[in-house]
């Protein structure tokens with residue numbers, strides 16, 4: 445079989461959820477953020493594992509994702525929609541018991557008119573300038589909106605992965621100013637905010653990236669592995685090029701392994717001539733361009749050629765690969781393509 449294998453360790457995922465849950469006081473609820481197909485790892489298996497670990501609330505980006513999460517979770521757990529109540533969402537929100545986080549007066553109006561009595565929350569913008577009602581807008585509509593009974597007030601931090609960034613305290617103060625005295629459940633922290641400490645935790649935290657084993661949660665258990673099967677090897681003579689556009693030329697006789705996996709699998713093309721693949725604990729440099737389905741690797745120094753080389757694993761984390769590619773772990777994960785053969789590791793069931 446020549447499909448790259450993406451392993452997702454659901455035990456490690458659950459371990460990370462429990463550890464982030466313990467990082468806040470016992471009265472603070474810990475949700476799971478599973479937008480973008482659970483950061484590329486597969487929505488169904490991820491929400492099932494998190495629910496088993498104890499998660500009772502999930503956040504997704506759009507109503508369509510919420511419908512999929514509901515199908516996987518069944519009735520019971522709360523599913524919050526970060527993009528709120530958009531035109532065309534009404535029937536799905538109602539039929540699948542999804543809770544929109546309303547972001548504007550427009551959305552509040554749409555929601556209260558089309559689904560009176562249906563649960564909703566409110567997203568406030570405390571300084572990121574991306575999503576949610578701003579202070580003035582909120583002041584104008586708060587009495588009316590609070591009267592309709594939102595079940596959660598939330599906001600999102602722009603710089604929580606940098607504990608020294610001045611905006612963290614500014615957003616915290618703004619969130620207090622906008623929500624103190626409402627008596628409603630509140631949420632401000634994603635993974636980075638959890639690590640900033642208790643004053644950022646409020647009633648509910650919303651970790652995403654830390655569950656999947658990435659920065660800024662440095663103590664996370666490793667969740668993801670990506671193994672690329674070796675399809676063929678060949679000797680390349682000194683002076684011969686390898687791959688599209690001849691961006692690499694052998695300086696001496698070199699044994700090249702061609703592995704299955706390329707940018708169509710979400711392996712970024714910026715890794716061309718830069719990344720390492722691993723044969724166990726032995727690094728093997730990528731030579732030439734990453735193409736759509738294939739990568740070429742110098743394996744001259746290996747005593748035996750393994751069946752597969754690892755792009756992600758114990759020797760190379762998502763964050764290390766992201767650094768090499770010039771991006772962040774979030775992008776490496778969410779690019780992982782549907783055609784990768786996902787294998788879910790789980791010891792307990």
Ligand SMILES: *Cc1c(COP(=O)(O)O)cnc(C)c1O
Nearest residue numbers: 477600634635650651652653654
């Ligand atoms: C993506 C997102 C999260 C999760 O953030 P992480 O940094 O992945 O923990 C939480 N809240 C909102 C509003 C988000 O958009």
